[in-house]
Amino acid sequence: MVSPHVHSDILITGGCGFLGRKLILSLLARTQLPGRIVVLDAFPPSPPSTAISHDTVPIVYRTGSILDTKVLNEVITSSTTCIYHLAAVVSAQAEQDWNLGMQVNFDGTRAIAERCLELGIKPVVVFTSSLAVYGGEVVKNCSEDSHIMPQSSYGAEKAMCELLLSDLSRRGLLDARILRLPTIAIRPGKPNAAASVFISGIVREPLQHKQKTVLPVDEKTLIWIASPRSAIKALVHASVVPRETLVDAQGSRRSVITLPGLSTTPRDLIDAMVRVGGGDASLVEKKPDPKIEAIVGTWPGDIDTPWAKSLGFEVDKNVDDIVKIFVEDDMH
Ligand SMILES: NC(=O)c1ccc[n+]([C@@H]2O[C@H](COP(=O)([O-])OP(=O)(O)OC[C@H]3O[C@@H](n4cnc5c(N)ncnc54)[C@H](O)[C@@H]3O)[C@@H](O)[C@H]2O)c1
Incomplete structure (x- = not known):
C-alpha cells in the first residue's frame, strides 16, 4: 500500500527497467531533490539488492501493472506533480502479441491519463515515444517535422499515445512532454524483446x-542511436523545459520532441x-x-532535429x- 504523502511525488512507471533505474539515480543526483519517488513496475527490482534508497528522499516501490485501477489509484494521488511514463511492451514483443501491446502501451497510457483527470491534477507527464513512429519513404530523408507512418504495432501504439497526450495538453488538462527516443545503446544486462x-x-x-x-x-x-546518459539527461530536461517554449510558429501547443x-x-x-x-x-x-x-x-x-536542439536537447x-x-x- 502506498500511503499519501504531503510532499510532491514523482511517479516513474517501468521504473525497474533499463532507463527507469538510471532515471531514479539521476533524479537523486540533482540539487533540487523531489519530495518522494514512487516506482511502479510489473516486476520488483532484480536482484532485490538493486532497489535504490536515499537518505532523505523516500523511494517507494510498488509492484503491479499500470492496467490495474487499484494500483493506479494508489500511485497517482493529489500529491503527484510529475509522471515519467516509461512502462511498455517493447517492439518485437508488441509485434508478436497485438493484444498485449495495445493493452500495456495504449490502454495503460490512457488509464494513467484518466486517473489524472479523475483527480483534477495536471502533472508534467514525460512520455517515452520512439523513432518507430516514423516509417515509409520519409525515413530516407527524415526530420522532426516529417509525417508519421508507423510500420509496426509498437510504433502505432506509441503514435496513438502521442496524439492522446498531445490533445490533453492542448486542452490544458495535462502537461505532456513526449520524447521520441532513438535506440538507446549500449543496454547492459540480458537482451530484451526489442527488435533493436x-x-x-x-x-x-x-x-x-x-x-x-x-x-x-x-x-x-x-x-x-543515443547513449543512456543522453537519454536520461533528456528525460530530466524535458520535465523542466518551460511550457511556453512547447509551441509551434503559430503558437499551437507542440508536445512531441524528436530527440537528437x-x-x-x-x-x-x-x-x-x-x-x-x-x-x-x-x-x-x-x-x-x-x-x-x-x-x-x-x-x-x-533525423534532422533543429527544434529539439534549440530547446537544449543534446546529442x-x-x-x-x-x-x-x-x-x-x-x-x-
Ligand atoms: N531503450 C530504448 O532503446 C528505447 C527506445 C525508444 C523508446 N523506448 C521507450 O522507453 C521506455 C523505457 O525503455 P527501457 O529500455 O527502459 O525498457 P525496459 O523494458 O527495460 O523497461 C520497461 C519496464 O516496464 C515494465 N512494464 C511492462 N509492462 C508493465 C505494466 N503493465 N505495468 C507496469 N510496468 C510494466 C517492465 O517490467 C520493465 O521494467 C519504454 O517506454 C520504451 O518503449 C526505449
Missing part, C-alpha cells in the same frame, strides 16, 4: 561477456568496440533475420563515446 536489441549486443557481448552474438541486419544499415541522436552503422559500432574496448570483432556473427530486418529497416537512420559526440559510456557506467 542487437545494436547493444554487438558491443556488450564481445566486450563484457566475451561471447558470440548475432548481427541480424546488414552491417551498413543506418541506425539512429547519432546516425551510425553496426559496422561503425563494432569498430568502436574494438578500438575503445579491445573487444574481439570475430565474435559478431552476421546472420540476416528477415523478421528483424523488416522492423528495423522501416526506422529512420538519421552524443561519436560512437567511441557511446562505447566509452558503456565501459564507464555499466561494464562491471
Whole structure:
C-alpha cells in the first residue's frame, strides 16, 4: 500500500527497467531533490539488492501493472506533480502479441491519463515515444517535422499515445512532454524483446561477456542511436523545459520532441568496440533475420532535429563515446 504523502511525488512507471533505474539515480543526483519517488513496475527490482534508497528522499516501490485501477489509484494521488511514463511492451514483443501491446502501451497510457483527470491534477507527464513512429519513404530523408507512418504495432501504439497526450495538453488538462527516443545503446544486462536489441549486443557481448552474438541486419544499415546518459539527461530536461517554449510558429501547443541522436552503422559500432574496448570483432556473427530486418529497416537512420536542439536537447559526440559510456557506467 502506498500511503499519501504531503510532499510532491514523482511517479516513474517501468521504473525497474533499463532507463527507469538510471532515471531514479539521476533524479537523486540533482540539487533540487523531489519530495518522494514512487516506482511502479510489473516486476520488483532484480536482484532485490538493486532497489535504490536515499537518505532523505523516500523511494517507494510498488509492484503491479499500470492496467490495474487499484494500483493506479494508489500511485497517482493529489500529491503527484510529475509522471515519467516509461512502462511498455517493447517492439518485437508488441509485434508478436497485438493484444498485449495495445493493452500495456495504449490502454495503460490512457488509464494513467484518466486517473489524472479523475483527480483534477495536471502533472508534467514525460512520455517515452520512439523513432518507430516514423516509417515509409520519409525515413530516407527524415526530420522532426516529417509525417508519421508507423510500420509496426509498437510504433502505432506509441503514435496513438502521442496524439492522446498531445490533445490533453492542448486542452490544458495535462502537461505532456513526449520524447521520441532513438535506440538507446549500449543496454547492459540480458537482451530484451526489442527488435533493436542487437545494436547493444554487438558491443556488450564481445566486450563484457566475451561471447558470440548475432548481427541480424546488414552491417551498413543506418541506425539512429543515443547513449543512456543522453537519454536520461533528456528525460530530466524535458520535465523542466518551460511550457511556453512547447509551441509551434503559430503558437499551437507542440508536445512531441524528436530527440537528437547519432546516425551510425553496426559496422561503425563494432569498430568502436574494438578500438575503445579491445573487444574481439570475430565474435559478431552476421546472420540476416528477415523478421528483424523488416522492423528495423522501416526506422529512420538519421533525423534532422533543429527544434529539439534549440530547446537544449543534446546529442552524443561519436560512437567511441557511446562505447566509452558503456565501459564507464555499466561494464562491471
Ligand atoms: N531503450 C530504448 O532503446 C528505447 C527506445 C525508444 C523508446 N523506448 C521507450 O522507453 C521506455 C523505457 O525503455 P527501457 O529500455 O527502459 O525498457 P525496459 O523494458 O527495460 O523497461 C520497461 C519496464 O516496464 C515494465 N512494464 C511492462 N509492462 C508493465 C505494466 N503493465 N505495468 C507496469 N510496468 C510494466 C517492465 O517490467 C520493465 O521494467 C519504454 O517506454 C520504451 O518503449 C526505449
